[in-house]
Amino acid sequence: MGLGSGTTTAGAPASAPAARPESQAAPIVRLEAELTASQAEARKLAEERDILRQAAK
Numbered sequence: 001m002g003l004g005s006g007t008t009t010a011g012a013p014a015s016a017p018a019a020r021p022e023s024q025a026a027p028i029v030r031l032e033a034e035l036t037a038s039q040a041e042a043r044k045l046a047e048e049r050d051i052l053r054q055a056a057k
C-alpha cells in the first residue's frame with residue numbers, strides 16, 4: 001500500500017510542476033519551428049514554380 005501510493009504521489013507532483021513551464025513554452029517553440037519550415041518550403045516551391053514557368057516558355 002505504501003509503495004503504490006508513494007510512487008504515484010511522489011511521481012505526479014514532481015513531474016507536474018516541471019511539465020507546466022515546459023508545456024507553456026514547448027508549443028510556442030514547436031510552432032515557431034513549424035513556421036520556419038513552412039516558410040522555407042514555400043520559398044522552395046515558389047522558386048521551383050518560377051523555374052517551371054520559365055522552362056514552359
